[in-house]
Amino acid sequence: MTASTDGAPSHADVLWLTQLHDISLSRMLYAVTRLGVPDLLGRGEDHEAAEIADRLEVDADSLDRILRALAAAGIFERTSGTRYRNTPTSLLLCTNGGQLADEVQLQAEYLAFGDIEHVVRTGRPAMAEQGGFYQALDRNDDWANTFRRACRSRSGRTFSAVLRSHDWGRSRRILDIGGGVGHHLETVLAGHPGKTGTLIDRAAGIAQAREREWQPGVRDRVEFAALDYMADPMPPADCALLVNVLHNLPDHQVCELLAGLRQRSACDRLVIGEYVLPESPHEPHPGLLADVWMLVLVGGRERRRSEFENLFSEAGWKLVVTREDPVTRGALLDCTRAE
Numbered sequence: 544m545t546a547s548t549d550g551a552p553s554h555a556d557v558l559w560l561t562q563l564h565d566i567s568l569s570r571m572l573y574a575v576t577r578l579g580v581p582d583l584l585g586r587g588e589d590h591e592a593a594e595i596a597d598r599l600e601v602d603a604d605s606l607d608r609i610l611r612a613l614a615a616a617g618i619f620e621r622t623s624g625t626r627y628r629n630t631p632t633s634l635l636l637c638t639n640g641g642q643l644a645d646e647v648q649l650q651a652e653y654l655a656f657g658d659i660e661h662v663v664r665t666g667r668p669a670m671a672e673q674g675g676f677y678q679a680l681d682r683n684d685d686w687a688n689t690f691r692r693a694c695r696s697r698s699g700r701t702f703s704a705v706l707r708s709h710d711w712g713r714s715r716r717i718l719d720i721g722g723g724v725g726h727h728l729e730t731v732l733a734g735h736p737g738k739t740g741t742l743i744d745r746a747a748g749i750a751q752a753r754e755r756e757w758q759p760g761v762r763d764r765v766e767f768a769a770l771d772y773m774a775d776p777m778p779p780a781d782c783a784l785l786v787n788v789l790h791n792l793p794d795h796q797v798c799e800l801l802a803g804l805r806q807r808s809a810c811d812r813l814v815i816g817e818y819v820l821p822e823s824p825h826e827p828h829p830g831l832l833a834d835v836w837m838l839v840l841v842g843g844r845e846r847r848r849s850e851f852e853n854l855f856s857e858a859g860w861k862l863v864v865t866r867e868d869p870v871t872r873g874a875l876l877d878c879t880r881a882e
């Protein structure tokens with residue numbers, strides 16, 4: 544690394560190490576997770592790279608060099624020349640329960656980011672010419688399944704605590720709209736044995752939700768409906784939950800969806816789960832990066848509180864209260880019908 548005259552790393556080196564370097568790091572994590580290296584190492588002793596390569600039927604020299612680089616980045620532990628074992632960090636990549644295994648395997652998202660120059664030039668999301676991101680997932684089961692599992696783990700980490708502690712009051716039947724495989728609905732119903740719910744998503748998501756395991760005592764209180772949330776009449780309910788749905792949409796479609804829910808559902812309450820971007824230009828916030836994901840993938844955006852209030856008001860809803868998880872910054876915006 545080059546150093547400036549006062550001994551500190553140059554701005555170029557800092558940028559290279561922290562930003563540009565991320566591309567290779569994220570793809571190395573993708574490769575070792577997909578190949579099953581953390582699974583093979585498990586919680587046991589260290590292994591010779593050549594032995595791991597042999598068991599996974601991959602090239603020993605390539606694997607050793609990638610593991611060596613990942614060990615230098617603190618992901619695996621290199622115990623001697625070519626021997627490696629898992630660390631608490633690489634255990635997160637185990638496919639049988641590691642929290643990050645699905646998020647590092649996102650592939651459609653990686654390809655979409657390859658199109659970012661086009662996104663900035665045109666203001667249109669990546670893959671727009673091929674019909675859009677969700678349509679790309681429809682054509683590739685592997686991408687779609689990874690996306691749904693990654694949504695479940697990331698969105699679960701962000702919103703579980705605030706959903707659990709939310710006051711669901713008199714709402715008896717809850718629609719989880721664009722609910723993926725229903726993990727948020729499950730969290731809410733598990734804490735409220737008197738409540739029931741309907742999970743609404745596209746057909747493939749609903750099929751996966753029906754098949755997966757649910758917490759005991761919850762599955763029999765859930766109905767499943769493969770519906771288009773932009774157009775179809777909604778099943779009877781008094782509250783609609785939409786987590787990480789509005790950020791998928793540009794402003795005019797948020798208005799169309801929320802105004803439509805006034806007409807097409809009986810709900811008198813909306814609970815919206817999203818990041819709420821800070822008004823201050825100096826406050827760091829995970830939503831600032833998430834906003835660029837929405838820009839690139841689907842042409843959506845993250846929003847400030849004032850922006851939400853304007854959209855709710857335009858669509859005939861009124862924001863009553865906002866609660867935010869101070870750690871994850873996931874927020875719930877609770878709305879009623881405006882008079």
Ligand SMILES: C[S@@+](CC[C@H](N)C(=O)[O-])C[C@H]1O[C@@H](n2cnc3c(N)ncnc32)[C@H](O)[C@@H]1O
Pocket residue numbers: 677694695698699720721722723724727743744745748770771772773785786787788791
């Ligand atoms: C970002 S995911 C959020 C999933 C879940 N709410 C969560 O927080 O993990 C958005 C969901 O909306 C669903 N979706 C997108 N367009 C839809 C539509 N027109 N009708 C119904 N569901 C749709 C997708 O299949 C996906 O499951």
